[in-house]
Amino acid sequence: MTALDLQSIRKSYGSIEVIKGIDLKIEDGEFIVFVGPSGCGKSTLLRMIAGLENITAGDMHIGGARVNDIPPSQRGIAMVFQSYALYPHMTVYDNMAFGMKIAKAPKEEIDKRVKGAAEILQLTPYLDRLPKALSGGQRQRVAIGRAIVRNPKVFLFDEPLSNLDAALRVATRIEIAKLKSSMPESTMIYVTHDQVEAMTLADRIVVLSAGHIEQVGAPIELYERPANLFVARFIGSPPQDALPKAGRKPGLHWVNATSTFPSPPPKSCRDKQ
Numbered sequence: 001m002t003a004l005d006l007q008s009i010r011k012s013y014g015s016i017e018v019i020k021g022i023d024l025k026i027e028d029g030e031f032i033v034f035v036g037p038s039g040c041g042k043s044t045l046l047r048m049i050a051g052l053e054n055i056t057a058g059d060m061h062i063g064g065a066r067v068n069d070i071p072p073s074q075r076g077i078a079m080v081f082q083s084y085a086l087y088p089h090m091t092v093y094d095n096m097a098f099g100m101k102i103a104k105a106p107k108e109e110i111d112k113r114v115k116g117a118a119e120i121l122q123l124t125p126y127l128d129r130l131p132k133a134l135s136g137g138q139r140q141r142v143a144i145g146r147a148i149v150r151n152p153k154v155f156l157f158d159e160p161l162s163n164l165d166a167a168l169r170v171a172t173r174i175e176i177a178k179l180k181s182s183m184p185e186s187t188m189i190y191v192t193h194d195q196v197e198a199m200t201l202a203d204r205i206v207v208l209s210a211g212h213i214e215q216v217g218a219p220i221e222l223y224e225r226p227a228n229l230f231v232a233r234f235i236g237s238p239p240q241d242a243l244p245k246a247g248r249k250p251g252l253h254w255v256n257a258t259s260t261f262p263s264p265p266p267k268s269c270r271d272k273q
Helices: 042-050 092-102 107-120 136-148 166-182 195-201 219-224 229-234
Strands: 004-013 016-026 031-035 057-062 077-080 154-158 187-192 204-209 212-217 242-244 252-254
Touching: 004 042, 016 042, 016 212, 031 042, 031 195, 042 057, 042 077, 042 154, 042 187, 077 136, 092 107, 092 136, 107 136, 136 166, 166 195, 187 195, 195 219, 204 219, 204 229, 212 219, 212 229, 229 242
Parallel strands: 031 187, 031 204, 077 154, 154 187
Antiparallel strands: 004 016, 004 057, 204 212, 242 252
């Protein structure tokens, strides 16, 4: 099991800052989901954890070790991308075993890990098939299996369901939830723009907007006690309602369990003042 600690993480491209001081602690065995609108920085932050993007400022620790300058191959992570990226001329077995073969792992160890991952993902009947003979959901499970056989400290998922249709997305989401249940010791970080995925999969959700964190908490906490109007409108389907505020300080206020409104409303409300 591995914890992560992000301390004042920043990322800039030239003069443009896209990650604006992220502080976040992820505990051993947590399933964390980064969610937010397109362009909020969630995939960039995931790639920084993976080592695919350099850190402009701040410190990142994985398992207690500072990894700012550690290459991706030595961080003990495995990443599942939006694209399956399977080798079309290789069988499912060979696709899952490829990384271990390149690392010159013993054949017995390769066989044990591949068959173990295939059993977890219900891919055993398909080990001799080529990717073209698989459905989209099965191909995504092969990509996940390729990550499992590496026995990583941390799993990273970068919008893995985006290429699937609605029905397959629901089915594969269930498979990912089952995977987490079968590997409770594994730390997983999952990126999505779909707040339904976030609400159904996460132990905790990190809501991002414009390169900074709006709120971190359990799904029910974000839904019932949003920290601000952005979270209130973003989390949940359909979005929570916001009512115009009456009085001297106009604005929008959201309705939640702690909100109280006088009954009947004061004259200022009736007169729209």
